[in-house]
Amino acid sequence: MSPRPAPDLDRRRDQITATARELAEAEGWAAVTMRRLAKELGATQPVLYSAFPDGRQSLVDAVALSGFTEIAATLESVPPEPAARMRAYLDFATRHPRLYEAMFALPSGLEFGASSSPEPLRRAFAAIQAAFPGADARAEVAWAALHGLATLQAGGRLPASRAQARVEHLDKMLARAESTG
Numbered sequence: 001m002s003p004r005p006a007p008d009l010d011r012r013r014d015q016i017t018a019t020a021r022e023l024a025e026a027e028g029w030a031a032v033t034m035r036r037l038a039k040e041l042g043a044t045q046p047v048l049y050s051a052f053p054d055g056r057q058s059l060v061d062a063v064a065l066s067g068f069t070e071i072a073a074t075l076e077s078v079p080p081e082p083a084a085r086m087r088a089y090l091d092f093a094t095r096h097p098r099l100y101e102a103m104f105a106l107p108s109g110l111e112f113g114a115s116s117s118p119e120p121l122r123r124a125f126a127a128i129q130a131a132f133p134g135a136d137a138r139a140e141v142a143w144a145a146l147h148g149l150a151t152l153q154a155g156g157r158l159p160a161s162r163a164q165a166r167v168e169h170l171d172k173m174l175a176r177a178e179s180t181g
Contacts, residue, residue, distance in 0.1 A: 075127035
């Protein structure tokens with residue numbers, strides 16, 4: 001009898017991460033438990049913990065990292081003009097509300113704004129920075145404003161009918177601040 005092949009841990013992590021994301025988008029993050037994921041995947045909980053030894057938190061962080069990779073690619077796919085990148089950012093947040101929640105609203109072990117930040121976070125910030133060159137603080141303020149708009153829109157606190165007008169106002173405000181700063 002030949003020895004059993006070692007499981008492909010990266011593939012297992014990817015499968016668990018994708019299933020967690022699908023479940024969160026369909027039913028919200030409260031539905032994403034290790035027990036529920038094991039059932040959805042036809043696996044045991046120890047199998048999930050072999051891929052995510054720190055449990056649910058490391059799984060949510062993995063989903064968030066995949067989101068940062070996606071938002072970076074989304075932003076990089078449009079011209080680096082501020083209005084284009086802002087629209088792309090807000091569209092991403094609207095299309096993927098639970099993913100966006102994992103990226104920014106759920107507790108996270110991910111470190112932002114440091115040299116040790118994971119590459120997907122640095123890449124997403126670089127895509128914002130390309131639209132708002134100059135001091136890092138300018139890009140940080142733009143990102144914070146976009147995050148505020150995305151959060152308020154996701155919560156239904158801002159009318160969708162004025163989304164474009166908000167982008168135009170933010171673009172003008174940031175341009176005006178740059179010209180006077």
